[in-house]
Amino acid sequence: MTQNDSAKTIRNALAVRFGENISIDENLPGLDELARIASRHVTRRYLAREIDPALLRLLCACALSAPTKSDLQQADIIIVKDTDKRRVIADLIPDQPFIRTAPAFLIFLANGRRLPEISKLRGKPFPNDHLDLFFNASVDAALALATFTRAAEAAGLGCCPISVIRDHAARITDLLALPPRVIPVAGMCVGWPAEAGHISPRLPLECTLHQDRYDEGDLAGRIDAYDRRRAAIHPHRPRDPARWGMAQFYGWSEDKARQYGVPQRADFGAFVRAKGFCLD
Numbered sequence: 001m002t003q004n005d006s007a008k009t010i011r012n013a014l015a016v017r018f019g020e021n022i023s024i025d026e027n028l029p030g031l032d033e034l035a036r037i038a039s040r041h042v043t044r045r046y047l048a049r050e051i052d053p054a055l056l057r058l059l060c061a062c063a064l065s066a067p068t069k070s071d072l073q074q075a076d077i078i079i080v081k082d083t084d085k086r087r088v089i090a091d092l093i094p095d096q097p098f099i100r101t102a103p104a105f106l107i108f109l110a111n112g113r114r115l116p117e118i119s120k121l122r123g124k125p126f127p128n129d130h131l132d133l134f135f136n137a138s139v140d141a142a143l144a145l146a147t148f149t150r151a152a153e154a155a156g157l158g159c160c161p162i163s164v165i166r167d168h169a170a171r172i173t174d175l176l177a178l179p180p181r182v183i184p185v186a187g188m189c190v191g192w193p194a195e196a197g198h199i200s201p202r203l204p205l206e207c208t209l210h211q212d213r214y215d216e217g218d219l220a221g222r223i224d225a226y227d228r229r230r231a232a233i234h235p236h237r238p239r240d241p242a243r244w245g246m247a248q249f250y251g252w253s254e255d256k257a258r259q260y261g262v263p264q265r266a267d268f269g270a271f272v273r274a275k276g277f278c279l280d
């Protein structure tokens with residue numbers, strides 16, 4: 001792609017994403033990478049084509065090259081290669097068939113175990129057994145996950161992170177022999193895309209990008225405008241109309257309010273505590 005083509009791709013992608021024309025210096029280095037980032041999307045349908053294990057290892061190495069809080073290196077990845085284990089996970093989540101069909105499936109872990117173990121090995125106290133340990137490890141895992149996605153998409157693969165595995169955190173823990181203070185953050189389906197996919201519009205930058213101070217502005221008005229812009233590009237299918245009825249206008253905010261109008265993983269805190277994390 002020429003610089004000019006990359007700039008055009010970025011401009012078009014971000015116009016759909018944010019409903020705004022963002023200015024781009026066509027001499028900026030790395031425009032091809034920005035074009036990929038700007039136009040990325042989730043992929044849930046894959047070709048029946050394997051991923052070379054060497055490529056998967058390369059992508060995991062790139063993912064684990066992500067920044068890590070204080071160089072503590074608290075993220076791990078499990079490649080679920082065993083077909084029986086994959087089947088067990090897929091059977092737990094039948095409404096996400098891509099877990100079964102993806103050529104590769106990984107699990108990203110937050111690891112709050114290694115650090116206190118190292119303290120023991122070096123005969124030091126560990127007075128930092130509090131919420132920050134859980135938080136730092138989870139942030140590291142999220143950074144590794146995001147970096148994996150970026151690396152995989154650069155290689156032409158498509159990805160879908162899977163947080164629903166946390167609905168079955170205890171079962172996943174047994175299946176993958178996760179020790180105390182090592183918890184699953186998200187799964188990851190990976191494969192060669194079998195669908196074109198689409199750019200998912202995001203909240204306008206006036207909602208999520210601030211200068212010098214947080215500024216909520218007219219939240220209701222901004223959300224309403226976003227709902228309408230998004231619905232004109234990719235309308236949502238109404239979620240659970242039997243429970244919530246028919247909305248006069250169904251947009252992103254109605255969908256998210258319905259999604260979070262039912263309890264979800266209310267037992268996750270208990271699971272994390274039972275795994276040995278202190279959340280105080």
Ligand SMILES: Cc1cc2nc3c(=O)[nH]c(=O)nc-3n(C[C@H](O)[C@H](O)[C@H](O)COP(=O)(O)O)c2cc1C
Nearest residue numbers: 040041042096160161162163164165186198199200
């Ligand atoms: C941490 C995380 C967990 C996710 N979990 C799931 C999941 O369990 N199932 C699923 O179908 N998509 C999952 N997704 C994909 C999101 O639904 C998707 O990224 C979102 O709809 C925005 O679409 P986009 O990535 O194309 O912009 C997850 C994404 C992230 C970042």
